[in-house]
Amino acid sequence: QVQLIESGGELVQAGGSLRLSCAASGRAFSYYAMGWFRQAPGKEREFVAAINPSGGSTIYADSVKGRFTISRDNAKNTVYLQIDSLKPEDTAVYYCAAVRSFTDVAPRGGYDYWGQGTQVTVSS
Numbered sequence: 001q002v003q004l005i006e007s008g009g010e011l012v013q014a015g016g017s018l019r020l021s022c023a024a025s026g027r028a029f030s031y032y033a034m035g036w037f038r039q040a041p042g043k044e045r046e047f048v049a050a051i052n053p054s055g056g057s058t059i060y061a062d063s064v065k066g067r068f069t070i071s072r073d074n075a076k077n078t079v080y081l082q083i084d085s086l087k088p089e090d091t092a093v094y095y096c097a098a099v100r101s102f103t104d105v106a107p108r109g110g111y112d113y114w115g116q117g118t119q120v121t122v123s124s
Contacts (some may be wrong), residue, residue: 003113
């Protein structure tokens with residue numbers, strides 16, 4: 001069982017930056033692939049980024065490539081999402097997710113554990 005707690009969301013101006021954090025409880029964090037998703041008002045939840053258990057491989061949604069960076073610190077049981085050049089369309093609740101991985105890949109789906117989310121609001 002893995003529990004995830006996100007933090008770092010806030011109201012920022014367009015062009016600004018944020019770093020979201022997701023702290024995981026439980027054992028064997030380094031065996032889990034981690035992902036970030038977001039859900040804007042009135043829209044479905046969408047994939048943003050993922051990182052494999054060892055931290056050496058990452059994938060991103062096309063809409064965030066070049067602006068978002070996912071990383072992890074397995075010693076701290078934490079995954080991060082650095083968001084630069086924020087746009088109003090980045091406004092959403094951002095969720096952290098985890099899935100046990102046996103192949104050290106970073107998947108776009110199939111996550112088993114979810115946090116409660118952190119709100120990011122970007123003003124124009």
